[in-house]
Every structure is written in structure tokens, then in C-alpha cells.
Amino acid sequence: MSYTKEQIANLVDGKLDWETTFRMLSMPKDQGRFAKYLAALQARVNYADKIVLPLSLHMNIVQRAGDKRWVIKCDCGHEFCDHNENWKLHAAIYVRDTEEAMTDVYPKLMAPDTQWQVYREYYCPKCGTMHDVEAPTPWYPVIHDFEPDIEAFYRDWVNLPVPERA
Ligand SMILES: [Zn+2]
Incomplete structure (x- = not known):
């Protein structure tokens, strides 16, 4: 099964639910699909850092161009923090x-x-x-989103080499 340009565009626009997204990206193991998805995301941002993994619609974990550190970045180029910190x-x-x-x-x-x-x-x-x-109870601490296991995702799901990390 292959996906059309329009489906890839919907994926990038966030118009698909997470289950469909996950299925598209990971089954069957298809190097091309995830690479295409990343390329489409990359085409929408103005920064030079390489996108490693999207975190939400306008936020990505990127490999910083200069020193190869993995950081969390907004589409506008604003850098939040290191990829394993709580960006919130x-x-x-x-x-x-x-x-x-x-x-x-x-x-x-x-x-x-x-x-x-x-x-x-x-x-x-x-x-x-x-x-x-x-929408937490008032005393609930700021919720740290899931920390994706990026190495495992690249290795086991999309079968691509893990980007270098400083
Ligand atoms: Zn921003």
C-alpha cells in the first residue's frame, strides 16, 4: 500500500488522527514514507536544523545545525530546551x-x-x-508529555539510521 501526495499533505497538516498517522508512518516498515514525511515538515520551516521527530503540529525535536544537540523547536525558530526536558x-x-x-x-x-x-x-x-x-486540577503539576524513545522508533519502526546526537 502506498500513500498519495495528498495523504502525506494531510498528515503534515495534522488532519489525520494519531492512529492513522501512526499506521501510515510505521506499517509496513517503509524507509521512504517517514523520510518523505520529514522532508515535507522540513520544507515548511525556515530553520536549517534537521527535524528528527515532530512533537506536535508546529513543534519538532531537531538536530541543531551547529553542534548536533537535539533540541525542541517551534516552527518560528524559537528554541525551547533540550529534547529530554519539559518544554512546557x-x-x-x-x-x-x-x-x-x-x-x-x-x-x-x-x-x-x-x-x-x-x-x-x-x-x-x-x-x-x-x-x-x-485541563488538570489546579494543584496538579505541569504535565511532562511522553518522552518518545527516538532510537527505538528509528530502529524498529521506520528502519532508518538514527540522526547523530551531541
Ligand atoms: Zn514560535
Whole structure:
């Protein structure tokens, strides 16, 4: 089974659910497909660093051009942190913890009780793109997203050499 240019474009646009994305990228082992996906992502950014793995729609783990460190980068070029750090702690955070702030997001009576649930939005401090939203209880610590096992992904799923890392 092969995928059309349009399907690859949808994938890059984030129009496919994660299950379809994962299936497209990993089954069967196909070096070409993941390489094409990375190339399409790379074509959309202006920085020279090589994309290693997309983390969300406008955020990637990249191999920094100069020293080959793996860092987390916004599409605008803003660098958040090292790839194994929690980028959310380096983001601009907006917390909706009042009824007024919640009604921007929810219809009035549907809004959660802010004693029990708040809304945390994580933005790029440079370009303002929203990269993630959490709806935790107010006392819940900032959630660290999954740390992808990049070596295993390259080796076992897409059968490509792992990019160099400093
Ligand atoms: Zn940005």
C-alpha cells in the first residue's frame, strides 16, 4: 500500500488522527514514507536544523545545525530546551482559573468548577502559537508529555539510521 501526495499533505497538516498517522508512518516498515514525511515538515520551516521527530503540529525535536544537540523547536525558530526536558516549563503559560476566563472556552453553564479544574494553555513566547492545552486540577503539576524513545522508533519502526546526537 502506498500513500498519495495528498495523504502525506494531510498528515503534515495534522488532519489525520494519531492512529492513522501512526499506521501510515510505521506499517509496513517503509524507509521512504517517514523520510518523505520529514522532508515535507522540513520544507515548511525556515530553520536549517534537521527535524528528527515532530512533537506536535508546529513543534519538532531537531538536530541543531551547529553542534548536533537535539533540541525542541517551534516552527518560528524559537528554541525551547533540550529534547529530554519539559518544554512546557519554557513556554508562555496562560492559566484560566476564573469563571470569566473559562467562559471564553466553554459555554457559561458548561464551564468546569475552577476549584476542581483549570485550563492551562502553553504558547510559544516568540510567535504566540498555542502548542498544547491541559485541563488538570489546579494543584496538579505541569504535565511532562511522553518522552518518545527516538532510537527505538528509528530502529524498529521506520528502519532508518538514527540522526547523530551531541
Ligand atoms: Zn514560535
